Amino acid sequence: MQTHIPVDLLKTEKGKTxxxxxxxxxxxxxxxxxxxxxxxxxxxxxxxxxxxxLIKNALEGKQVTKNxxxxxxxxxTCRSCETTCPSGVEYAHLLDxxxxxxxxxxxxxxxxRVMRWSVRKTLTSPxxxxxxxxxxxxxxxxxxxxxxxxxxxxxANKPYPKxxxxxxxxxxxxxxxxxxxxxxxxxxxxGIGVIETPQEQCCGAVDHHLSGAEDALLKVKRNIDAWLSExxxxxxxxxxxxxxxxxxxxxxxxxxxxxKQYAKKAQRIVEHTMDISEYLVxxxxxxxxxxxxADVVFHSPCTLQxxxxxxxxxxxxxxxxxxxxxxxxxxHLCCGSAGTYSLFQKKLATELRDNKxxxxxxxxxxxxxxxxxGCLMHLQSGTDKPVKHWIELL
Ligand code: SF4
Ligand code: SF4
Numbered sequence: 001m002q003t004h005i006p007v008d009l010l011k012t013e014k015g016k017t018x019x020x021x022x023x024x025x026x027x028x029x030x031x032x033x034x035x036x037x038x039x040x041x042x043x044x045x046x047x048x049x050x051x052x053x054l055i056k057n058a059l060e061g062k063q064v065t066k067n068x069x070x071x072x073x074x075x076x077t078c079r080s081c082e083t084t085c086p087s088g089v090e091y092a093h094l095l096d097x098x099x100x101x102x103x104x105x106x107x108x109x110x111x112x113r114v115m116r117w118s119v120r121k122t123l124t125s126p127x128x129x130x131x132x133x134x135x136x137x138x139x140x141x142x143x144x145x146x147x148x149x150x151x152x153x154x155x156a157n158k159p160y161p162k163x164x165x166x167x168x169x170x171x172x173x174x175x176x177x178x179x180x181x182x183x184x185x186x187x188x189x190x191g192i193g194v195i196e197t198p199q200e201q202c203c204g205a206v207d208h209h210l211s212g213a214e215d216a217l218l219k220v221k222r223n224i225d226a227w228l229s230e231x232x233x234x235x236x237x238x239x240x241x242x243x244x245x246x247x248x249x250x251x252x253x254x255x256x257x258x259x260k261q262y263a264k265k266a267q268r269i270v271e272h273t274m275d276i277s278e279y280l281v282x283x284x285x286x287x288x289x290x291x292x293x294a295d296v297v298f299h300s301p302c303t304l305q306x307x308x309x310x311x312x313x314x315x316x317x318x319x320x321x322x323x324x325x326x327x328x329x330x331x332h333l334c335c336g337s338a339g340t341y342s343l344f345q346k347k348l349a350t351e352l353r354d355n356k357x358x359x360x361x362x363x364x365x366x367x368x369x370x371x372x373x374g375c376l377m378h379l380q381s382g383t384d385k386p387v388k389h390w391i392e393l394l
Pocket of ligand 1: 084
């Protein structure tokens with residue numbers, strides 16, 4: 001695609017990056033059928049190619065309207081379009097630049113800014129968030145299993161030949177404490193010690209996606225310093241069991257690629273970061289084999305299959321462990337959770353969730369399993385069928 005971005009903008013890092021990405025798009029339109037919002041709304045401006053044109057026009061100095069931001073806000077950043085694109089267009093990186101640029105040219109209303117600020121401050125402040133889930137316990141998924149808690153505590157101080165750093169997540173410990181407990185229990189059983197990051201060490205994704213780029217970078221740098229220290233003290237990997245956090249951490253090197261002080265450090269963090277499925281696939285999991293063949297369906301989060309490119313890995317692991325896995329129609333499509341999307345785009349998010357649940361429940365499984373707390377909570381809000389993190393099944 002030809003571009004005519006003004007010279008001043010092309011001199012900036014963001015201008016250069018956007019130009020390179022725009023030029024890689026050949027407007028073939030293959031991405032349209034992979035896009036959940038285009039599937040529902042049928043408007044080219046709510047498709048990847050349409051949004052790419054909107055961003056291109058804005059960067060080239062053409063008129064930007066409030067509507068431009070509406071179409072970009074409707075994007076789930078699910079990156080299904082990236083998986084489908086034959087030209088390797090880095091859509092998500094372009095979207096980050098486009099959203100920031102368009103927001104500067106056409107600022108959001110005050111109520112919108114207040115709402116976005118409040119959501120990101122609430123979600124990334126464990127003290128506030130934990131208090132809210134205590135006051136409204138129905139917001140929780142399930143309380144901590146006392147037996148599991150005891151088991152994990154009893155095994156915590158044993159000597160282990162190796163250890164890993166587990167990213168706790170800022171909302172996961174309050175909403176679904178059994179996910180981290182189950183993860184630690186599985187790792188202990190494999191002879192691996194676990195250091196948990198404090199809940200305050202949020203990966204930065206919420207700020208990054210809610211117009212808080214500066215706050216996000218502060219968090220990212222603070223995490224890098226803290227986690228590098230753990231690597232130096234012997235942790236062999238940084239493990240994420242929330243694919244939404246994992247995809248953000250794996251992007252640290254891109255975010256800081258031009259930062260003289262942090263570029264190499266960020267690279268080292270990325271090289272050591274693994275989704276729990278990537279780490280476990282290298283271990284002998286035979287002790288977790290199940291003879292009873294529970295019927296499970298797996299919802300692969302977009303951040304796992306499109307963002308981290310780990311499509312099929314959890315499914316393969318579960319099948320090898322003896323679970324009966326139901327096939328899922330349109331498995332590449334987003335469930336509508338998409339970080340805070342379900343709070344800001346309720347109608348679209350609910351329609352996507354209901355479509356996803358219809359497909360997941362088609363073969364009447366006993367349990368829905370997934371790999372991201374956001375998807376888990378969103379799906380659970382639409383069904384009585386238990387929705388769990390797949391690690392809890394082990
Ligand atoms: S599939 Fe890729 S190259 Fe084709 S229009 Fe979409 S983003 Fe552009
Ligand atoms: S990221 Fe997802 S919602 Fe956004 S344009 Fe791509 S496919 Fe569509």
